[in-house]
Amino acid sequence: MAKVLHENEIKHKKRFLYISILALLIVGIPLQLFPHFWMFSNMFKSSIEVFQFPPSFLPDVFHLENIFEVFTKYNLFNNLYNSLVLGFGVVLIQVPISALAAFSLSKLKPKGSKIILMFFVVTLMISQQALLIPSFLMMHDFPVLNLNLLNTFWAVILPFTAWGWSIFVFKGFFDSIPKSLLESARIDGASNLLIFTKIIIPLSKPVFAVVILNTFNAVYRQFIFPLMMLSQEEKWTLMIRVYTATEGYVPWNHIMVMLFVAMLPVLIVYVFCQDYIVEGIKTTGLKG
Numbered sequence: 001m002a003k004v005l006h007e008n009e010i011k012h013k014k015r016f017l018y019i020s021i022l023a024l025l026i027v028g029i030p031l032q033l034f035p036h037f038w039m040f041s042n043m044f045k046s047s048i049e050v051f052q053f054p055p056s057f058l059p060d061v062f063h064l065e066n067i068f069e070v071f072t073k074y075n076l077f078n079n080l081y082n083s084l085v086l087g088f089g090v091v092l093i094q095v096p097i098s099a100l101a102a103f104s105l106s107k108l109k110p111k112g113s114k115i116i117l118m119f120f121v122v123t124l125m126i127s128q129q130a131l132l133i134p135s136f137l138m139m140h141d142f143p144v145l146n147l148n149l150l151n152t153f154w155a156v157i158l159p160f161t162a163w164g165w166s167i168f169v170f171k172g173f174f175d176s177i178p179k180s181l182l183e184s185a186r187i188d189g190a191s192n193l194l195i196f197t198k199i200i201i202p203l204s205k206p207v208f209a210v211v212i213l214n215t216f217n218a219v220y221r222q223f224i225f226p227l228m229m230l231s232q233e234e235k236w237t238l239m240i241r242v243y244t245a246t247e248g249y250v251p252w253n254h255i256m257v258m259l260f261v262a263m264l265p266v267l268i269v270y271v272f273c274q275d276y277i278v279e280g281i282k283t284t285g286l287k288g
Contacts, residue, residue, distance in 0.1 A: 043256035079241040087220040102170030120164035155229035173207040209276035
């Protein structure tokens with residue numbers, strides 16, 4: 001009898017938890033989506049309709065010409081191109097460097113590997129604002145080469161080529177890969193580079209997807225670094241364009257178009273990475 005009562009109590013607790021989570025999602029999801037819906041709706045309204053009271057959820061007439069006006073008037077294609085070059089440029093350089101560094105710290109374990117890992121973790125405590133002036137001076141007179149890299153994409157890409165967070169995430173995932181796989185490959189004569197490319201990378205697609213998504217997002221939404229490093233208007237990113245557009249008189253429907261365009265690349269990258277992210281969640285849940 002006591003066992004039955006205990007089981008019923010557990011069922012009631014689970015049901016209460018399920019109903020609480022469901023209620024939270026029913027309330028929270030619309031609240032999260034409403035700002036995006038409002039932005040999407042206002043981008044098709046006229047400049048007068050945006051401020052009408054009471055506000056309308058949908059425009060009376062969809063002004064598709066707003067999109068063409070914004071792209072032609074503010075040269076938005078160029079700003080979008082600059083943002084994508086910086087985002088994918090950092091991903092193409094930083095992700096391989098971080099993955100190789102994490103592979104070395106996790107599986108090769110060189111002398112002082114724990115101290116090196118701690119150094120990378122400590123760098124996460126340094127704010128980007130503290131690194132801005134040293135990075136600016138370094139890009140103005142790049143060491144050894146004595147090059148002025150300001151107003152070039154390299155001035156933004158190079159400071160982000162090493163990120164302690166991605167190294168830490170990669171190492172945590174690589175530690176979960178059994179050593180027996182690597183040892184059997186070494187017995188067959190595989191080199192460390194071959195092990196990394198043929199074993200580590202195929203098994204680590206979920207963590208690569210997470211790091212690529214977060215790296216691209218972190219660089220793409222950067223404002224201070226591109227603003228300081230890229231003073232020429234033709235090198236401005238989309239975030240700088242949105243900021244400078246708000247300085248003068250710009251219709252709010254045009255600003256909504258800019259914000260919607262700025263949101264799309266991150267959304268598209270997430271769509272491409274989501275399958276691997278879900279796979280990683282499932283794999284993590286099955287361990288143990």
